[in-house]
Amino acid sequence: IVYANPEKEVEDWLFRRTIPFGVATSRNIGIRKATGKYIYFLDSDDYLLEDALKPLVELAEEKDALFVTGNKANSWFRPASFDWERAKKESNLEGVGRLEGEFLENRFSVNFSAQGILLRRDFILEKKLEFYRSNVFFSDIYFTVVALSAALSEGRAWFDGGSYYIWRQHNDPVHLPALHQRERKCRSFEYIHSYEYADRMIQEGQTELHHALDRQLCNTILDRFPDFLRGMTANQFAEALNQITDKSIVNEYSFFNKHILKLFMKKRYRSAIPFVAARKFWRKKNGLFGSKIQYYRFLGKILFDDFPVKKNWVFFESFYGKGYADSPKYLYEYLLENYGNRYRYIWCLNQKSDMVQGNPKIVKRFSLRYIYYVTRCKYQIYNTRQPQWLEKRDDMVFLETWHGTPLKKLVFDLDDIHAVSQNHKKVFYEQCGDWDYLISANPFSTDVFERAFSFPRERILESGYPRNDILYSKNKDDIAKKVRNDLAIPEDKKVILYVPTWRDNQYYGKGKYKFSMKLNLKMMMKELGDEYVLLLRTHYYIADQINLKNYRDFVINGSDYEDISLLYLVSDLCITDYSSAFFDYANLKRPILFYVYDYEDYKNEIRGLYIDMEKDLPGPVVQTNKELIGAIKHLNKISEEYQERYDKFYKRFCNIDDGNASKRVIEEVFK
Numbered sequence: 262i263v264y265a266n267p268e269k270e271v272e273d274w275l276f277r278r279t280i281p282f283g284v285a286t287s288r289n290i291g292i293r294k295a296t297g298k299y300i301y302f303l304d305s306d307d308y309l310l311e312d313a314l315k316p317l318v319e320l321a322e323e324k325d326a327l328f329v330t331g332n333k334a335n336s337w338f339r340p341a342s343f344d345w346e347r348a349k350k351e352s353n354l355e356g357v358g359r360l361e362g363e364f365l366e367n368r369f370s371v372n373f374s375a376q377g378i379l380l381r382r383d384f385i386l387e388k389k390l391e392f393y394r395s396n397v398f399f400s401d402i403y404f405t406v407v408a409l410s411a412a413l414s415e416g417r418a419w420f421d422g423g424s425y426y427i428w429r430q431h432n433d434p435v436h437l438p439a440l441h442q443r444e445r446k447c448r449s450f451e452y453i454h455s456y457e458y459a460d461r462m463i464q465e466g467q468t469e470l471h472h473a474l475d476r477q478l479c480n481t482i483l484d485r486f487p488d489f490l491r492g493m494t495a496n497q498f499a500e501a502l503n504q505i506t507d508k509s510i511v512n513e514y515s516f517f518n519k520h521i522l523k524l525f526m527k528k529r530y531r532s533a534i535p536f537v538a539a540r541k542f543w544r545k546k547n548g549l550f551g552s553k554i555q556y557y558r559f560l561g562k563i564l565f566d567d568f569p570v571k572k573n574w575v576f577f578e579s580f581y582g583k584g585y586a587d588s589p590k591y592l593y594e595y596l597l598e599n600y601g602n603r604y605r606y607i608w609c610l611n612q613k614s615d616m617v618q619g620n621p622k623i624v625k626r627f628s629l630r631y632i633y634y635v636t637r638c639k640y641q642i643y644n645t646r647q648p649q650w651l652e653k654r655d656d657m658v659f660l661e662t663w664h665g666t667p668l669k670k671l672v673f674d675l676d677d678i679h680a681v682s683q684n685h686k687k688v689f690y691e692q693c694g695d696w697d698y699l700i701s702a703n704p705f706s707t708d709v710f711e712r713a714f715s716f717p718r719e720r721i722l723e724s725g726y727p728r729n730d731i732l733y734s735k736n737k738d739d740i741a742k743k744v745r746n747d748l749a750i751p752e753d754k755k756v757i758l759y760v761p762t763w764r765d766n767q768y769y770g771k772g773k774y775k776f777s778m779k780l781n782l783k784m785m786m787k788e789l790g791d792e793y794v795l796l797l798r799t800h801y802y803i804a805d806q807i808n809l810k811n812y813r814d815f816v817i818n819g820s821d822y823e824d825i826s827l828l829y830l831v832s833d834l835c836i837t838d839y840s841s842a843f844f845d846y847a848n849l850k851r852p853i854l855f856y857v858y859d860y861e862d863y864k865n866e867i868r869g870l871y872i873d874m875e876k877d878l879p880g881p882v883v884q885t886n887k888e889l890i891g892a893i894k895h896l897n898k899i900s901e902e903y904q905e906r907y908d909k910f911y912k913r914f915c916n917i918d919d920g921n922a923s924k925r926v927i928e929e930v931f932k
């Protein structure tokens with residue numbers, strides 16, 4: 262494609278759409294304002310590790326270089342989370358050398374960004390190098406290529422693989438999108454423009470640089486051809502691809518990619534479709550239609566979308582179908598008791614449960630039946646997020662109960678995200694946009710949810726937790742007796758409930774987390790075994806089975822017991838770390854101890870907390886087994902010491918719960 266006056270053409274195009282300028286303006290101002298011998302481009306959201314700059318400057322001085330660069334690595338927000346091992350594994354440039362041959366052709370910076378490049382200022386000024394302001398997304402490409410080409414022609418381009426520029430991954434595309442995360446239709450157009458211009462500016466005989474640029478074009482097209490085809494005509498697209506200097510480059514690609522590129526060049530888009538589909542299948546291998554998400558969405562749409570939404574069907578899901586528990590259970594039981602046959606009830610349960618009241622339809626999560634019911638039920642009640650593939654239909658009402666007062670930081674309050682995908686914030690934001698109601702147990706939660714979920718306050722029901730209704734029930738002692746019986750807890754023993762949470766950075770895979778027992782069971786059994794049993798309750802994310810065979814008389818495993826609220830009733834005290842469980846437990850006004858063996862790590866590196874654990878908790882924070890056992894032995898004294906704090910805590914977090922939260926919620930939602 263040849264534009265008579267490319268800059269003007271792009272500029273006009275952009276102005277019509279009033280798109281703000283990208284980094285070019287700032288970079289040009291930087292060049293104008295700089296006074297030193299060298300200029301180095303560092304974006305305001307990125308960072309450098311110590312010693313990133315010094316070797317580059319030294320190398321430039323030693324070799325009288327005009328252009329010096331190093332490696333680039335991805336990382337999350339804080340330098341503390343920088344993963345050296347991974348960065349080294351993924352490094353392109355090793356050692357120190359002239360930027361030529363293999364290093365220039367195959368390993369030089371993949372996207373021709375100006376980040377991390379050190380340039381002589383007099384060289385920039387002499388060559389009148391600047392960034393095209395009119396190109397929002399790709400102004401770096403031609404700047405870098407033109408500078409590099411000029412430096413190469415004098416043999417003065419070098420690299421030092423020991424210097425790392427840290428490129429921060431943005432995990433909040435909603436509030437703080439990186440440039441590449443912004444949606445803009447003109448992107449492909451800009452890219453091609455930038456490519457063409459850069460390609461033309463490469464000086465005679467620099468085939469390696471041509472090659473590197475061509476490969477970059479092919480990679481970008483393979484990654485984003487749907488964007489390209491949306492942003493320009495089919496002819497323009499094919500012409501752009503045909504500008505590749507050495508077309509044999511396509512033979513370097515894998516079977517499918519090679520054919521896709523060749524067919525694109527010949528404008529045979531239709532013939533490319535089977536290759537594109539096959540590539541998608543080959544890449545993901547976990548569903549005919551790409552990802553599992555697409556697969557379920559497709560099934561729901563093709564099979565059940567024509568069925569109307571049923572106005573009197575109510576769907577319940579608690580902890581991804583792991584049990585009949587939590588707030589959905591109590592809302593269901595309230596509905597059953599007060600509205601009976603007016604509604605048809607559907608429960609998502611992956612395993613049989615003896616606890617279920619009434620006679621609801623039971624479906625397994627993500628079975629065909631499940632897809633059928635979530636496509637048709639008007640009312641849907643979840644305590645975690647609804648499935649990502651589920652498209653909410655008109656007339657549907659989603660009630661999100663959530664599953665705890667937040668102690669650990671959530672979604673938009675998190676800086677680095679360790680375990681979940683980079684898209685976590687975006688996906689969360691889209692999903693919670695579908696919730697008609699979100700339950701909050703106290704004003705504190707309301708504030709956090711509003712900010713951390715970016716959720717409208719007026720859709721939050723500050724009703725207290727339905728799951729805590731049972732803690733205020735008149736017959737709670739009878740219920741406790743039954744639970745004691747179910748779990749075979751000896752009559753003469755008091756019960757310590759241990760409720761640790763999961764660790765974001767200790768996992769086997771998605772939703773499968775590791776558990777390490779940090780209680781010294783041997784010591785506890787010896788010191789406390791005469792008076793107590795320990796009721797262990799691991800988090801629903803924990804995949805490990807814990808071997809307790811040496812502690813049969815002392816430890817009872819309540820991890821598979823469906824409803825933790827019933828375990829609260831049977832216990833005399835609760836030990837947790839950072840689980841929200843204690844906010845609920847405090848409704849019983851029984852002692853709570855915090856065993857936080859990894860406090861510093863958790864607070865600063867793993868998750869971050871909303872509450873000052875040293876000041877605001879209703880019980881002592883301990884870090885060793887010895888302290889913990891000591892506290893249990895002197896429980897009365899501790900309760901006395903913490904009475905005032907406990908009262909304050911109760912007032913702040915438990916004041917709404919009174920046994921009627923389910924009623925309040927149902928009356929509001931089903932009004």
Ligand code: C2G
Pocket residue numbers: 664665666667668669671759760761762763798799800801825839840841842
């Ligand atoms: N839970 C449980 N057993 C555990 C830990 C938790 O049954 N060992 C239940 C409790 O009902 C608790 C809920 O799962 O309130 C949430 O667990 P958390 O440990 O707080 O962790 P998480 O699932 O990350 O939720 O706002 C709340 C946060 O989202 C935390």
